[in-house]
Amino acid sequence: MQAWTPLLLAALVLCGCSKHEADKSRRAPSPAVTVTNPGQQIDAMRRGIPIDQEASPLPMARVENFDQRRPVNYEMQPPTIPHAIDNYQLTVNTNRCMLCHTRSNAAKFQAPPVSPAHYVTRDGQVLEQISTRRYFCVQCHVVQTDAPPLVANTFKGLEPEAEASPRAMP
């Protein structure tokens, strides 16, 4: 009896696999992650699906595109991008972000201009154009998606009163 058990298990698993393969195409995605027991959810990427089953991916997250400035969560945080930047060319040849966010065009496009610090080289020299060390915008400024958090966290962010006080723009 003892010797047969692993074989039986293997056969069951194999049966399960083949059935699973057959109707994979018409199966709805596995449910979104729900963090029922924060701190113990160590397998968030697989969403608790057993290791011998294939997790079907969640729908891809969408980039938030509502054009309203988000509050920052801590001092000196680079503001996040509140709009889609699909196919914006940010190459050695051209910088699409700076079309609107450059100081001279910001008012025309109602875009927040990049802060004066972005025009300063590391040697303290103020330039007319954006400094090369600040050229690659998405190195610090990123879009946000509507993806649900994979793990719970208790981060609160900047207190509202602290945010309201005038801050030195980095």
Place this chain on the structure above:
Amino acid sequence: MTGGPVRRIVAGVLARLKPFWTTFRSPAVHLSLGFLTLGGFIAGVIFWGGFNTAMEATNTEAFCTGCHEMRDNVYPELQQTIHFSNRSGVRAVCSDCHVPHDWTYKMGRKMQASKEVWGKIFGTIDTREEFLEHRLVLAKNEWARLKANDSRECRNCHQYDSMDLTRQSRRAAWIHQNYLGTGKNTCIDCHKGIAHQLPNMKGIPQG
């Protein structure tokens, strides 16, 4: 009735044309009327159909990407953009943007394209380096063409009157209303590089 000089000249011209006119209007000796009318009609259909089919063949993506200049440089760039792959599955091929759809303008552009045949024969853009060298000039040609015709090729699909601004992002709706809607700007003023990588844009207005 007076035989004026004008009448004499007309009579003289008519007399010279008379043999041609006689041949033209006399019935065919060996060919039947049915053969001539039907044959003429069919020949006309074949000629006109063949002409347009051949011209349409030069409008296909397979034709454009048949040369390495296009296949290796600009075509892979298009494949990354929304004009190649998108949610609704409607896509643009090369000629949708680069060749006018209206017949008259299309003929004009096709005649200009003979210069591109020249470039192909003499290998103006044989390597990636040569392409990058020419990219700014090539791009400027297209920008100038689209600026001059008020982005006609864009508007074949994207009509301002059919844009539902409420379904655009606030930012896009505001800019379209104030710059495109008022006629202050045309599509290409802001949407350069919409389907290809841009050359060095230093000093070139983009919006």
